[in-house]
Amino acid sequence: MNQTTMRNETRFSDDELQRRRDFDRSRPLDRDESSNLISSSKVESTNVYATDGDKLGSISHLMIGKRSGRVEYAVMNFGSFLGIGGSYHPLPWDTLDFDNNRGGYVVNIDKDRLRDAPSFKEDRQPTYDRQYGETVYGYYGLNY
Amino acid sequence: MNQTTMRNETRFSDDELQRRRDFDRSRPLDRDESSNLISSSKVESTNVYATDGDKLGSISHLMIGKRSGRVEYAVMNFGSFLGIGGSYHPLPWDTLDFDNNRGGYVVNIDKDRLRDAPSFKEDRQPTYDRQYGETVYGYYGLNY
Numbered sequence: 487m488n489q490t491t492m493r494n495e496t497r498f499s500d501d502e503l504q505r506r507r508d509f510d511r512s513r514p515l516d517r518d519e520s521s522n523l524i525s526s527s528k529v530e531s532t533n534v535y536a537t538d539g540d541k542l543g544s545i546s547h548l549m550i551g552k553r554s555g556r557v558e559y560a561v562m563n564f565g566s567f568l569g570i571g572g573s574y575h576p577l578p579w580d581t582l583d584f585d586n587n588r589g590g591y592v593v594n595i596d597k598d599r600l601r602d603a604p605s606f607k608e609d610r611q612p613t614y615d616r617q618y619g620e621t622v623y624g625y626y627g628l629n630y
Numbered sequence: 631m632n633q634t635t636m637r638n639e640t641r642f643s644d645d646e647l648q649r650r651r652d653f654d655r656s657r658p659l660d661r662d663e664s665s666n667l668i669s670s671s672k673v674e675s676t677n678v679y680a681t682d683g684d685k686l687g688s689i690s691h692l693m694i695g696k697r698s699g700r701v702e703y704a705v706m707n708f709g710s711f712l713g714i715g716g717s718y719h720p721l722p723w724d725t726l727d728f729d730n731n732r733g734g735y736v737v738n739i740d741k742d743r744l745r746d747a748p749s750f751k752e753d754r755q756p757t758y759d760r761q762y763g764e765t766v767y768g769y770y771g772l773n774y
Contacts, residue, residue, distance in 0.1 A: 523702060523758040527693035548670035548694075555701040555723035557694055558667060579699035611718045614667040 533590035534562050534582070536597055545591070546574060549614055558619065560591075564605065575605045576612075581626050595626070667762070677734035678706050678726070678740055690718060693758055702763065704735075708749065718751045720756075725770050739770070 526548060534542045546563040550556065559576035582591040595603070604622045608613050616630070623630035670692060678686045690707040694700065701722035726735040739747070746767045748758050760774070767774035 522696055523693040524696050525705075526674065526694060526701075527690075548692075549667040550670060550673070550692075550701055552668050552728075553664055557670075557699040559699065561669075567668065584696075615753075618683070 526626075530558065533588070534577075535585065535588055535590055535592050535598070537592060537594055538596060540573065540597060542576070542593065542597070543602060549576065552564075558614070559622070560618075572608050573605045575600065575603055575616075575620055578623050578626050578628050580628055652715070664679055677732070677737050678721075679729065679734055680744070681736060681738055682740060683732075684741060685734075686737065686744060687719070695722065700756070703766070715730055716748045716752055717745055718752065718755075719744065720758075722767050722770050722772050725771055734735065 498519045527598060528546050530547060531544055536542055543564045544560040546561045548557045550557040551558055557579045560579055560582055562577055564573045564574045564575055565592075570602075577593060581593050581595070582592075583594070585592045593600075601624055612618050619630035635681060647705045667766075674689050675687050680686055687706040687708040690705045692701045692705040693705060695697070695702055701723045704723055704726055706719045706721055708717045708719055721737060725737050727738070728734075737744075747769055748756075756762050761773035
């Protein structure tokens with residue numbers, strides 16, 4: 487997940503960098519988002535959009551490796567958007583890019599393709615094992 | 631974080647392993663906890679105990695690396711337990727061990743030492759940068 491844009495790779499002088507650091511320090515800290523970390527409480531309930539701008543759902547919860555501490559999935563509540571109400575799509579963390587303009591995550595997938603993506607009903611949580619991981623990550627073109 | 635015990639390293643026959651898998655499949659899945667992953671919604675609000683059994687607080691939220699997807703801290707709400715009401719202790723993920731008997735996390739630290747551990751008031755969230763990480767992780771004897 488990348489919440490900063492990497493487009494601007496201009497190199498700055500030391501003076502300019504110091505000026506920017508001072509500016510950053512002068513701004514009030516967002517309680518939920520500081521430096522390179524983000525709070526789970528902010529991720530949860532954040533909207534998710536398709537690249538074409540349609541709202542797809544919102545993040546319900548995160549699935550975390552007990553030992554690794556890695557967020558393996560951000561589970562999106564799909565709502566009834568596609569008429570398949572109350573379903574959940576586990577999205578690999580790396581599929582989520584934060585869009586400051588929309589104030590939500592953008593997943594680089596269109597609705598038709600999302601319709602066929604791995605999902606489950608609320609009362610049918612999958613077994614999050616390696617096989618499931620390979621299936622889900624593979625669907626989004628990522629290695630598990 | 632280790633929610634399974636590794637004490638029993640007995641090796642089982644294929645038949646026994648199959649029997650156990652079938653048994654596992656026959657049990658209703660815990661909605662929030664499946665295989666080696668745990669839901670953020672389960673971690674949040676889970677109690678935290680000291681090794682001597684005293685309740686220290688409960689997990690308020692997790693701080694997650696935006697790019698890495700790693701949970702760097704489980705932030706414990708300390709409540710007013712030590713008379714310093716409303717403070718937060720960022721605990722490195724690896725300090726948390728789940729204790730099935732207590733139904734909560736146990737941190738291998740005593741209350742006196744926790745009293746001096748890095749903490750902050752609700753409206754004074756720290757800047758979660760490398761220096762802070764080294765301080766907090768170092769306090770708990772971990773590498774950041």
